[in-house]
Amino acid sequence: MLTETQRADLARELERAGVPTIVDEPMYRHTSLRLGGPADLFCTPGDEKGIQLCLKMAKEAGLPVTLVGQGSNLLVKDGGIRGLVMKCAINSMEIRGNIMEAGSGCLLSKLAEEAAKASLSGLAFASGIPGSLGGAVYMNAGAYGGEIRDVFLRASGLTMEGDKKELDAGDMQFDYRYCALQDHPLILTRITLALHEGSEAEIREVMRENTKKRQEKQPLNLPSAGSTFRRPRGDFAARLIDVCGLRGLACGGAQVSEKHTGFLVNRGGTAADFLTLMDMVHSRVLQETGVDLKPEVRIVGEDAGEQPT
Numbered sequence: 005m006l007t008e009t010q011r012a013d014l015a016r017e018l019e020r021a022g023v024p025t026i027v028d029e030p031m032y033r034h035t036s037l038r039l040g041g042p043a044d045l046f047c048t049p050g051d052e053k054g055i056q057l058c059l060k061m062a063k064e065a066g067l068p069v070t071l072v073g074q075g076s077n078l079l080v081k082d083g084g085i086r087g088l089v090m091k092c093a094i095n096s097m098e099i100r101g102n103i104m105e106a107g108s109g110c111l112l113s114k115l116a117e118e119a120a121k122a123s124l125s126g127l128a129f130a131s132g133i134p135g136s137l138g139g140a141v142y143m144n145a146g147a148y149g150g151e152i153r154d155v156f157l158r159a160s161g162l163t164m165e166g167d168k169k170e171l172d173a174g175d176m177q178f179d180y181r182y183c184a185l186q187d188h189p190l191i192l193t194r195i196t197l198a199l200h201e202g203s204e205a206e207i208r209e210v211m212r213e214n215t216k217k218r219q220e221k222q223p224l225n226l227p228s229a230g231s232t233f234r235r236p237r238g239d240f241a242a243r244l245i246d247v248c249g250l251r252g253l254a255c256g257g258a259q260v261s262e263k264h265t266g267f268l269v270n271r272g273g274t275a276a277d278f279l280t281l282m283d284m285v286h287s288r289v290l291q292e293t294g295v296d297l298k299p300e301v302r303i304v305g306e307d308a309g310e311q312p313t
């Protein structure tokens with residue numbers, strides 16, 4: 005565990021090298037659930053050199069590194085995250101023909117908009133998915149019949165040791181909300197997507213329809229991380245939660261959404277409330293239907309009051 009002075013010294017050193025760094029940054033500011041205690045060091049490197057420097061300094065100081073994107077699929081516990089939290093801020097994008105190459109920090113919704121503007125189809129499914137391109141690849145994010153794997157061509161990244169690595173689609177082993185990086189960590193820096201020529205008007209029409217469906221069905225006015233549980237084979241978590249009578253079930257300030265039972269929402273609670281509610285939902289669904297729901301949301305950090313080891 006670093007002392008306050010050590011954290012401040014490391015932050016100053018990273019800042020001097022051009023990596024924006026904040027000490028004890030509350031993670032609720034960086035998650036769509038608006039939950040989570042402080043990160044010891046919160047860094048936003050804007051290029052590969054910055055990422056390599058963060059990794060080197062973390063290694064020298066013996067700090068764990070946690071990678072985050074836009075935090076739209078993250079549940080950060082109330083005690084926060086020890087060590088260095090890194091959010092890639094590689095945000096440039098270019099289009100050549102039907103190929104889009106973008107930094108992993110780019111917002112997925114912005115890329116969908118740019119693709120539409122360039123009359124390129126393939127990303128309309130992604131226009132309403134919050135989050136970064138890096139997070140979307142890691143999660144193989146998808147909606148309304150499309151998934152990142154449909155457009156993924158290749159990616160560049162850095163290993164946790166800072167070595168460069170190139171990946172093509174064959175390396176990714178994409179599956180439902182899964183890619184190989186979930187088992188073999190890698191920091192994605194740039195991603196290349198293969199899109200198709202299309203009609204801007206038609207693409208925008210699909211995007212409009214998808215937005216309408218989201219607004220009708222999802223509790224977009226409340227903090228959430230989207231679907232809390234993965235879709236079980238041949239069924240939907242939302243349907244199972246609903247048939248178990250759990251719509252609106254609350255624990256402290258965490259609640260099963262009244263509007264969409266697949267979403268657990270934050271109405272002013274803590275991460276501990278949210279985790280307890282997840283457990284309650286999991287147990288009831290298992291008891292009553294025999295289905296063992298698995299979380300889709302990634303849980304990171306430590307409980308409040310947990311002692312560093």
Ligand SMILES: Cc1cc2nc3c(=O)[nH]c(=O)nc-3n(C[C@H](O)[C@H](O)[C@H](O)COP(=O)(O)OP(=O)(O)OC[C@H]3O[C@@H](n4cnc5c(N)ncnc54)[C@H](O)[C@@H]3O)c2cc1C
Nearest residue numbers: 073074075076077135136138139140142145146147192230
């Ligand atoms: C209202 C709402 C609606 C949603 N709808 C959908 C939907 O329709 N479909 C869907 O699939 N998801 C949906 N989600 C979930 C979420 O938006 C996606 O999972 C998204 O792709 C996560 O991206 P992120 O940048 O926020 O990643 P984060 O949540 O910050 O991180 C998720 C994981 O990605 C990893 N990661 C992030 N950046 C990188 C990188 N550069 N390199 C390697 N790994 C990285 C992190 O380490 C972490 O394990 C929704 C969420 C909300 C709040």
